[in-house]
Amino acid sequence: MTFDSLIHTFPNTQVGKNACVLSSRIRLARNLSTHPFPGWAQKPQRVETYQQIIETLSSLPCGNKSFMEELKEFDSLQKQVLVEQHLMSRELAARSTGCGLLVNESKTLSIMINEEDHFRLQSIQPGLSLKKAFRAIDKIDTEISAQLTYAYSPELGFLTSCPSNVGTGMRASVMLHLPALVLTDQIKPVLKAVSRLGLAIRGFYGEGTESLGHLYQISNQSTLGESEHDIITRIERIVKYVITAEENARAKTLQDSPLLMIDKVSRAYGTLKYAYTMTSKEALTLISLLRLGAVIGYFPNEVLSLCDHLMIKIQPAHLQLNKGTKLDAEERDRERALTIAEAIREIPPPALPAVSSETVQRD
Amino acid sequence: MTFDSLIHTFPNTQVGKNACVLSSRIRLARNLSTHPFPGWAQKPQRVETYQQIIETLSSLPCGNKSFMEELKEFDSLQKQVLVEQHLMSRELAARSTGCGLLVNESKTLSIMINEEDHFRLQSIQPGLSLKKAFRAIDKIDTEISAQLTYAYSPELGFLTSCPSNVGTGMRASVMLHLPALVLTDQIKPVLKAVSRLGLAIRGFYGEGTESLGHLYQISNQSTLGESEHDIITRIERIVKYVITAEENARAKTLQDSPLLMIDKVSRAYGTLKYAYTMTSKEALTLISLLRLGAVIGYFPNEVLSLCDHLMIKIQPAHLQLNKGTKLDAEERDRERALTIAEAIREIPPPALPAVSSETVQRD
Numbered sequence: 001m002t003f004d005s006l007i008h009t010f011p012n013t014q015v016g017k018n019a020c021v022l023s024s025r026i027r028l029a030r031n032l033s034t035h036p037f038p039g040w041a042q043k044p045q046r047v048e049t050y051q052q053i054i055e056t057l058s059s060l061p062c063g064n065k066s067f068m069e070e071l072k073e074f075d076s077l078q079k080q081v082l083v084e085q086h087l088m089s090r091e092l093a094a095r096s097t098g099c100g101l102l103v104n105e106s107k108t109l110s111i112m113i114n115e116e117d118h119f120r121l122q123s124i125q126p127g128l129s130l131k132k133a134f135r136a137i138d139k140i141d142t143e144i145s146a147q148l149t150y151a152y153s154p155e156l157g158f159l160t161s162c163p164s165n166v167g168t169g170m171r172a173s174v175m176l177h178l179p180a181l182v183l184t185d186q187i188k189p190v191l192k193a194v195s196r197l198g199l200a201i202r203g204f205y206g207e208g209t210e211s212l213g214h215l216y217q218i219s220n221q222s223t224l225g226e227s228e229h230d231i232i233t234r235i236e237r238i239v240k241y242v243i244t245a246e247e248n249a250r251a252k253t254l255q256d257s258p259l260l261m262i263d264k265v266s267r268a269y270g271t272l273k274y275a276y277t278m279t280s281k282e283a284l285t286l287i288s289l290l291r292l293g294a295v296i297g298y299f300p301n302e303v304l305s306l307c308d309h310l311m312i313k314i315q316p317a318h319l320q321l322n323k324g325t326k327l328d329a330e331e332r333d334r335e336r337a338l339t340i341a342e343a344i345r346e347i348p349p350p351a352l353p354a355v356s357s358e359t360v361q362r363d
Numbered sequence: 364m365t366f367d368s369l370i371h372t373f374p375n376t377q378v379g380k381n382a383c384v385l386s387s388r389i390r391l392a393r394n395l396s397t398h399p400f401p402g403w404a405q406k407p408q409r410v411e412t413y414q415q416i417i418e419t420l421s422s423l424p425c426g427n428k429s430f431m432e433e434l435k436e437f438d439s440l441q442k443q444v445l446v447e448q449h450l451m452s453r454e455l456a457a458r459s460t461g462c463g464l465l466v467n468e469s470k471t472l473s474i475m476i477n478e479e480d481h482f483r484l485q486s487i488q489p490g491l492s493l494k495k496a497f498r499a500i501d502k503i504d505t506e507i508s509a510q511l512t513y514a515y516s517p518e519l520g521f522l523t524s525c526p527s528n529v530g531t532g533m534r535a536s537v538m539l540h541l542p543a544l545v546l547t548d549q550i551k552p553v554l555k556a557v558s559r560l561g562l563a564i565r566g567f568y569g570e571g572t573e574s575l576g577h578l579y580q581i582s583n584q585s586t587l588g589e590s591e592h593d594i595i596t597r598i599e600r601i602v603k604y605v606i607t608a609e610e611n612a613r614a615k616t617l618q619d620s621p622l623l624m625i626d627k628v629s630r631a632y633g634t635l636k637y638a639y640t641m642t643s644k645e646a647l648t649l650i651s652l653l654r655l656g657a658v659i660g661y662f663p664n665e666v667l668s669l670c671d672h673l674m675i676k677i678q679p680a681h682l683q684l685n686k687g688t689k690l691d692a693e694e695r696d697r698e699r700a701l702t703i704a705e706a707i708r709e710i711p712p713p714a715l716p717a718v719s720s721e722t723v724q725r726d
Binding site: 263267349 | 634700
């Protein structure tokens with residue numbers, strides 16, 4: 001599998017039920033008991049660990065047909081592309097010799113080697129599928145543990161570099177698109193409720209409080225004292241509550257002020273279609289509104305996955321990789337506008353669904 | 364001439380040189396020496412004055428083929444339509460019996476009867492044509508004065524109800540579209556300079572400081588101590604300075620950041636095309652940007668006059684008259700968006716003129 005084929009495929013998008021869930025992700029942190037942890041290891045030790053891990057992974061089913069590369073083989077743009085696709089952490093991207101990345105063909109599984117821990121196993125699935133994602137990564141975890149000895153304490157569970165991961169070593173997260181809650185100013189109480197239930201919720205693009213593209217990631221805070229199954233069940237229950245809140249906000253807005261809804265979506269469409277320059281922040285907001293339009297039914301179904309891919313393709317490294325040259329911020333803003341206009345060229349303008357008392361079609 | 368034919372014709376728009384001048388207007392205030400001034404007259408006296416004036420105007424060439432009506436014959440919507448077209452002042456619209464309006468077929472001449480003064484003669488011409496406008500109204504003024512005796516003092520000149528009009532009784536004004544000065548933040552010093560030169564400059568829609576649609580009206584402050592010719596010459600000289608400032612601001616922006624210019628215009632186009640609801644204020648701003656695009660050459664020439672007509676057609680009374688029913692504010696906003704989308708449906712998206720090093724075409 002080549003780098004090119006790696007970056008040009010995207011995971012599927014959930015259509016229909018739970019369309020506001022983009023993806024479910026499980027990440028397991030694992031370390032070998034036989035080698036010093038990455039943060040403690042000297043360079044030769046890290047290289048030795050890396051080589052042993054690579055050898056083992058190559059012999060396993062998950063190593064077959066996968067993309068596997070040491071970090072020193074990437075240039076900085078390639079690294080950034082992988083970060084933008086959430087296949088690699090910023091922390092791993094900052095490393096080089098003795099650190100590596102494995103990604104399977106469908107990009108649903110990836111393994112970071114010698115990041116904060118020896119292994120960061122990641123599994124991603126479209127929609128609300130934490131259990132499916134867990135099963136997939138659990139299989140790989142079992143394969144690896146049959147060949148290598150994990151650092152494990154019968155009392156604490158899996159041992160990790162950072163105490164916050166000790167125990168299951170698992171972080172389960174769900175990516176949600178919550179435009180209706182944002183537009184109706186209901187997002188804050190929902191975030192607060194989720195937080196009180198012991199889960200972390202944060203904006204996806206742009207760390208901190210601000211969420212771009214109305215995207216929010218919900219994940220477990222603690223990895224200790226609860227089984228993987230219990231953590232996943234708890235997250236899914238709370239995510240379903242958030243989904244219901246989003247769907248209610250959407251339904252209420254559509255009922256109370258349908259015109260305002262299509263106006264917002266249609267304006268976003270017009271701006272995305274005709275702007276000549278656009279910042280990343282504005283693009284994410286407008287693409288989010290386009291996605292909302294697809295969820296409501298103003299656009300054909302395929303617009304949903306188009307929006308999800310576009311949110312990645314308009315990131316700085318992707319723009320530069322596609323253009324084949326380094327671009328400064330101003331050039332990127334222009335390239336972003338062109339990329340979007342080209343991508344949505346074939347999408348018809350939003351139309352009120354036929355069930356409405358009055359169908360308004362533009363163009 | 365019927366009311367319908369009156370309101371559905373619009374004056375021409377200047378294309379090419381001085382495209383930022385929408386129109387030139389001369390207004391003369393006149394009173395009869397033989398009748399009490401309107402503000403002083405009792406109702407029977409005002410009616411008598413009105414009848415004598417109507418009789419005289421009917422016998423004059425200007426009364427021929429013109430629209431002529433007493434104010435009591437209009438409903439409030441019709442009055443508002445005429446106000447929006449600047450054929451009638453708000454002050455006249457508030458009156459009824461014994462007050463009237465005369466408008467010629469091309470709407471270049473109008474006479475308000477028994478407004479603040481017995482006569483308010485108005486002449487309007489497209490582009491920078493104060494002299495032509497003055498000649499047209501001067502002819503009518505002469506015709507009337509041959510039949511009726513104006514209140515005139517050899518020392519002061521024409522006597523008017525308000526002392527600010529005494530002398531020539533003339534207000535000469537030019538309507539300017541100054542988007543480039545506004546966009547480049549240069550409008551304030553220009554307005555200040557004009558003001559220091561003894562002229563009044565004000566936003567056109569929305570009294571006060573705020574100018575909607577980037578429209579500004581420059582007019583003389585004083586009517587005393589200067590001949591009509593001198594006033595007009597002075598205004599035209601200062602207006603030419605403002606035109607140059609606008610053209611320089613436009614040229615500089617096009618040279619320094621052509622992308623920002625077409626981005627602004629193209630976004631305005633996209634929003635006007637796809638919005639489902641729009642306030643009057645936003646509509647004027649966006650139509651103004653569309654007009655700027657036409658001046659630059661992003662759009663065909665005819666878009667210029669389309670914009671000028673649209674700025675009138677999206678006003679509240681026009682929307683209701685065209686829809687044939689009373690509309691509340693929310694319904695008007697929706698009707699406005701539909702009216703605009705329909706009007707610009709055939710306009711192709713803005714394109715960088717061919718002279719540019721790189722032609723970018725969307726759609």
